[in-house]
Amino acid sequence: MNNPPTKSGKSSNSLREFFRLNEVLTYFFRKKDPARPTGFNLRAMHTINKISMLMFLICLMVILKRCVFGY
Secondary structure (H helix, E strand, O other): OOOOOOOOOOOOOHHHHHOOOHHHHHHHOOOOOOOOOOOHHHHHHHHHHHHHHHHHHHHHHHHHHHHHHOO
């Protein structure tokens, strides 16, 4: 996965890695794993995390829309 740094010291595909959403998508759309612990507190924490990520993405889209198209 890690590419060797180029002469400038940066990875050759750092921009691609910056916009990679694989971890976010797998957090929302993963299968049930029987080896993972289940409990109310853990489920509540994951639900709150999912809600906060969705709110962040929606607000980010609204901010970008306002910057591009104005109020």
